[in-house]
Amino acid sequence: MMYKDDKPIVGITMGDPASIGPEIAVKALLNPAIYELCKPILVGDAHVFADIVARLNLNAVIRPVKSVQDAQYQLGTIDVYDLNNVDIDQLRFGEISAMAGEAAFAAVKTVIELALADEIDATVTGPINKKSINEAGHHFAGHTEIYAHYTNTKKYGMLLVEDQMKVIHVSTHVSLRQACDLVKKDRILEVIELLHNGLISLGETNLKIGVAGLNPHAGDSGLFGTEDDQEILPAVDEAKRRGFDVEGPVPADTLFAKAATGYYGGIVAMYHDQGHIPFKLTGFKWNAEKKQMDSVKGVNITMGLPIIRTSVDHGTAFEIAGKGVASADAMVLAIESAVQLAKYRRKSLLTV
Template sequence: MSNKPIIGITMGDPASIGPEIAIKALLDENIYAICRPLLVGDAAVFNQIIEKLGLKAQINVVSEVQAAQFKFGEPDVLDLQNVNLAQLTFGEISAMAGNASFEAVKKVIDLALAGEIDATVTGPINKKSINEAGHHFAGHTEIYAHYTGTRKYAMLLVEENMKVIHVSTHVSLRQACDLVKQERILEVVDLLHLGMQQLGETNLKIGIAGLNPHAGDSGLFGTEDDAEILPAVQEALRRGYDVEGPVPADTMFAKAATGYYGGVVAMYHDQGHIPFKLSGFKWNAQKKQMDSVKGVNITMGLPIIRTSVDHGTAFEIAGKGVASPDAMVLAIESAVQLARNKVPQPAPVSE
């Protein structure tokens, strides 16, 4: 048992599907076969969802990692006692819920930095709720970067053949174009290559997307592809990476879906997220709900391991018992794999 990594799993927003998918994931006995999972959040919230949905689980409340038993059917919860159930409404944005989800994230970061857990997995949060609570971050990635003192990081999305890293994420589209710079592209190529290795990918060929339609078409539709992306590709080749680009994004992602590339570089948030979610998210038009939501979000460049579900809070179905734990299971499995293949990262940059 002691050889299995300890994985800290946050509850996400307590008004969301986060607590539900976390508990459901730990009802998969295979999770306990590969790791020692520890839920981090408010124990009362987890008890409420277990009772409401009639799930076959009985939580073991602990106040420190060392007290966890890691017994299937009795998930351990490191109780932060920060939710008033009388004020909690499923699907509702609130500062209380935002603060509770933020404190769970901060706690697993602290535990990982202290070496008490081997990796962290995060449930979905609501950015508005977190900001209403006074925590002014654009998302998980920025929270982790801030509290680990990390300057060079990137979002890597993983779902079967699709491994997509981003040059920029939570910025306006206008700003994203300005962030397409040779130095940053080379940074994310380094991070993608490392991530592919840690995930056990054998195909290390990397596709690098163009920014503009047809990758600029020799300057007809913009100059960034020739001025910034092409020099980055040439330098990556010089450094020994197997890269190709700039490739028009519509062509690159069609090839990536077949496994032609081991991983690809997207220039901005939606360029990478849309094809990725088309691959992993399956909508049932008759039931008007998702049949499957697959995809893992990994923050590369951190001194600790962080994976996450790559879907939102799904407030519209919170508390209804229909949320799929698929993405959470995959996020835990990815965290375990990364923990086993962990490569030492640079020390955090002091503020």
């Protein structure tokens, strides 16, 4: 889409209606800075958003629309691409249900379709509950897999971004046993390239990439496993031959300590928790006295797609849903990242 006035249209999904998803979406769109950056439109059930506005006494008006063209993008009046698929009388905060899963899934599928049709310039997703999605009959491990399926994308990766910490994964939603089996040279090379391209599209200038070892001490020359020498090192060597600024395998306990200082522009993690744990230590701030999060920051970007997708990198937080205490920090950052990616894509198209 060649959008006018340099403001991309950003579609933002509701997430699970029984979660904090609707709350953080509305709170993010009460931030005037968002309307300076883009034209935001929520995608989901308008009744769910209206209920959260009334329940939390938020200073907003929900405006249902049936097409993107009908949106007005005015601060204080929030446009919702209304799917009208939630029975608000049956909805219970913090509960897993097929109804909530179906509504969350429909919002994701719709926003993908809108992006593929060039009706919107970028997509941002709220948190979903994987069990609810599966109870609704949609057997996907998460957002990343849904997007890959409906965009027919074979090579993709999950990139997490928060300040100086930028982490992409060789594998994500699989068992630890499967994750070890997926540490292969070709996949690691693929992910290095995805990360390199992601750093450029985010406007980063530090393109140095650190690749984590799989085993303790990166295998210690085969003493603690062979994957580091047989799969990761050959991938790093080949990446260097292709011109990437990359080093590894580096023992993970050393790698992430250096990454936190900005030494690396980005990190390749071998599996989900290897990347997520240090990342969330950076962006998630727990208040022990209040027994709640003061701030939940971090953006999840799916690299390799033909469309732009960013997301909050936290879960549904069922335990605080509907209580008005959820932080919209991550949603704001996800929208900002989507805008950056949309502007980079537009610039790239104009220079072709």
